[in-house]
Amino acid sequence: MTPVRIIIIAKEPRPGFAKTRLMPALGARGAADLADRLLRHTFTQALAAKVGPVELCVAPDAETPYWQALVENASGNSGQPVALTQQIEGDLGTRMATAARRGLENGTPVMLIGTDCPTLDAGRLARMAATLAEHDACLCPVRDGGYSLLGLTRLDDALFQDIPWSTGQVASLTRQRLKQLGWCWQESELLMDVDEPADLHHLEEAHPQLARSEP
Template identity: 30%
Template sequence: MKRAIIVFTRIPKAGQTKTRMMPYLSGKQCKELHQCFLKDILNECRKVKADIFICYTGGTITKPRYFKQVGESLGERMVNAMKKVLDKGYNSCILIGTDIPELRASDLNKAFDKLTYSDLVFGPSVDGGYYLVGMNTLHKEVFNYMNLKEISQPITTIRTLHDMDTKYDLRGYRRRMREHPWMKKTHTGRYLTRNTKISIIVPIYNEEKTIEALQQQLIWLPCEIIFVDGGSTDKTLEKIWPEFHVISGVKGRAAQMNVGAIASSGDVLFFLHCDSELPPHALEQIREVMRDYEAGCFGIAFHSKNFFMWTCRVISNHRAKYRRLPFGDQGIFIDSDLFFMAGMFPEIPIMEDYQFSLKLKEWGVKFGMTRKRIYTSDRRFPKGTIPKLKVMWQMNRLRKDYREGVDIDKISAKYKDIR
């Protein structure tokens, strides 16, 4: 029994393919992503006992089983492609698009199986259209419709899949990738991991002593960076380089971070304190974690050699990794959709990071942790062992008070604001 698969595609060219994803992706990235789709789909097609034809537009290719699309409308071009292949004597033929990288060989085999007792099979897409049509004899009429609900004659279907047309579709792919490990190994999965867009959001208030050092770290990072000022009265704003985007907001770390998040465009939001020191390849480490998790953080470290600062580091990292309660100075990063779904940071004067982590924990969100640590300033801790212990005890006591429902303003009043 002769079977054929037609891969219906455009030749990937920058600025001419997957254009609905622009400007979220550049023209070059759209081309590269389309190439990844093609590689993954062809890999699955080759696992099926069927001849593969490539029906293309956008150039000229002189290879066996490659032929150009002919016709004015999309439906007419698909009719002509199907007729051309069926006329070669094939008993059954399947036509597929190239924006369905989750297609598996099992889907194609299922479609061919259904064609043994039905003359028409479709692969529905989530948006109401279809990514696959298969037939034993030509049915011109079905190509007049791009929505399955408009087709009146009896049809059989295989499983529903997602089209990849917009940036929101890509975000959905990343979410499903966390649930299905095989997707991480595909060309598409690896490409989307490497190109996950990260927005760094830095709340600032009177940070003239730290802003220069942070900018020297961030200037080399190829991502969106947003400083959100809370009304600084020192020289912080004067010292911010013109390369960076600055937003003015009301004072309050939670409110500032929320304002930055609303203005951001990244798939992942990375909330960074101004006195932090990032490890090498920080963005790559975030992407590595976000491939498997919806949220994450860095392990924390201090430059101090003091034994109790080392103890603080160990306790903080254990709390974040095993109790799933990271704090803001560990550099929390999170899927942007999840962040807004969670209602953003609660705009309270203190403990906003703690409350946010508690909420995510209640939802069952697991935090991943990077392999390298972020260094944070120990400026909140005074010199000397005993004074350090007193501050650590006080911080622990404040968290206990918060859990027990003590008024947040009373807790805030006890919290010394060192800048």
């Protein structure tokens, strides 16, 4: 199979910066701690999928000790080199398009993923990567109307422009754009992500080890 580059779009899990929509339920520190667990889980699954290079595209600063330690430990434990890149300024679409373009210019298809969908495990990542051998794109939609993964073998900025991010229209608009482009794509089943306090119940049921902090 042609290697596929997994690009994780991630925020450093600082209190008041990451998972702010969960702060009413968890507080700033609790939301940041959950963001850290979700990020580490996502990173571990991306490495375990073994479909190609793994890249952390991060904000606000790739040079902080948090990211340096995370990459060093992962590379040492997995034996896989990890690329660490900085997100550019701009809205989410601008940042994702830039990351995708950079990855495609390296000569492989790309899969852009976030860190808030724990059901996006190594097996599912591998299956979605395999679909890019016969499709222009792939998509993992989530229950709130967004998506947790967008895979691409080529790029068109229409997929990222004028999208109302963090709304229930994201996946449906992306499908419309893919159809307008005349591209073929493959979708997974509907997945669960963790964005709002109401999602915490589902997380506790499906992934209790992620829902609870270590004592």
